[in-house]
Amino acid sequence: MNLRIIQLMTLALWSMAVLALPCRAGSLDDYYLQQFGETAGAPLKAVSELSTEPLHPHCGMPLKRDLRRDWDKLEPATQTILAKQLAAPVLENEATLTWGHFVIHYATTGIDAPTPTLPYTVATWVQQVATTFESAYTAYQSTYGYRPPPVVPYHVYLRSLASLKIYGQTTSLAPVPSVGFPNAYSSYIEIDKDFTNAIYTKIPVLYTPLQSLQITSAHEFHHAVQFGYNYFFEKWYAEATSTWYEGELYPAVGQNYVYVHPGLSTVHVGWIWRWMPMPLPPAPATAAGSSTVT
Numbered sequence: 001m002n003l004r005i006i007q008l009m010t011l012a013l014w015s016m017a018v019l020a021l022p023c024r025a026g027s028l029d030d031y032y033l034q035q036f037g038e039t040a041g042a043p044l045k046a047v048s049e050l051s052t053e054p055l056h057p058h059c060g061m062p063l064k065r066d067l068r069r070d071w072d073k074l075e076p077a078t079q080t081i082l083a084k085q086l087a088a089p090v091l092e093n094e095a096t097l098t099w100g101h102f103v104i105h106y107a108t109t110g111i112d113a114p115t116p117t118l119p120y121t122v123a124t125w126v127q128q129v130a131t132t133f134e135s136a137y138t139a140y141q142s143t144y145g146y147r148p149p150p151v152v153p154y155h156v157y158l159r160s161l162a163s164l165k166i167y168g169q170t171t172s173l174a175p176v177p178s179v180g181f182p183n184a185y186s187s188y189i190e191i192d193k194d195f196t197n198a199i200y201t202k203i204p205v206l207y208t209p210l211q212s213l214q215i216t217s218a219h220e221f222h223h224a225v226q227f228g229y230n231y232f233f234e235k236w237y238a239e240a241t242s243t244w245y246e247g248e249l250y251p252a253v254g255q256n257y258v259y260v261h262p263g264l265s266t267v268h269v270g271w272i273w274r275w276m277p278m279p280l281p282p283a284p285a286t287a288a289g290s291s292t293v294t
């Protein structure tokens with residue numbers, strides 16, 4: 001069987017298992033309040049109940065999509081608390097860069113303000129973000145033939161996401177029905193402000209900020225494409241295909257995903273662990289010690 005098919009099937013099986021877990025939680029209100037760190041005295045827990053530290057950063061789309069899906073089932077008080085999770089971010093002293101099909105929003109002061117590592121300045125990093133997303137746009141439309149998201153320019157927000165242990169998240173905004181696409185939704189993307197936190201750059205992650213930006217733009221913008229077709233997609237399939245295209249757009253980065261469970265070591269599926277909100281199995285000592293990113 002083709003190796004890439006084996007990879008996709010394996011990811012799909014893991015995705016289906018993990019994404020089904022939240023249903024085990026108590027009341028829906030308590031579940032979402034806890035997941036978004038809004039339960040009094042409870043630490044932020046934006047990952048599955050089975051998670052243990054340390055966690056690799058992953059994608060925040062599934063949780064936010066579930067929140068919108070279940071919104072009408074929540075108590076008004078819960079909706080009041082969690083409304084900010086579905087609204088576009090408000091950044092401190094926000095500045096924007098409009099480039100191609102994108103508007104990049106970033107804070108100029110406060111915790112969300114980018115502090116990129118050299119050789120980047122804030123200005124050149126924000127430009128890099130815009131250029132990288134534009135590359136994803138071009139690839140999905142021109143190379144792979146997808147229709148673009150229903151609303152452009154598309155808005156991308158830089159935020160400090162390391163504390164949430166996520167690379168990025170795509171959140172649906174509003175229905176934008178059209179002929180042939182009655183369930184299309186607009187959306188927006190949040191990505192980490194600069195990917196310089198150790199959870200993105202240190203063992204066992206080993207990505208440069210640019211590499212994290214590349215794979216995150218490929219992954220999250222594919223979610224934007226998915227929302228543009230049909231909001232009611234299957235989460236496991238959305239995660240599997242977004243991760244798949246990350247490797248399609250940036251195969252050189254994918255070649256360095258070496259943190260594979262020993263039982264899967266004959267199939268190169270290390271990229272599974274980066275996006276799935278579940279604990280990592282111990283990485284082989286030899287793999288961790290010899291891994292590099294070039």
Ligand SMILES: [Zn+2]
Binds near residue numbers: 062219223239242275
């Ligand atoms: Zn995702």
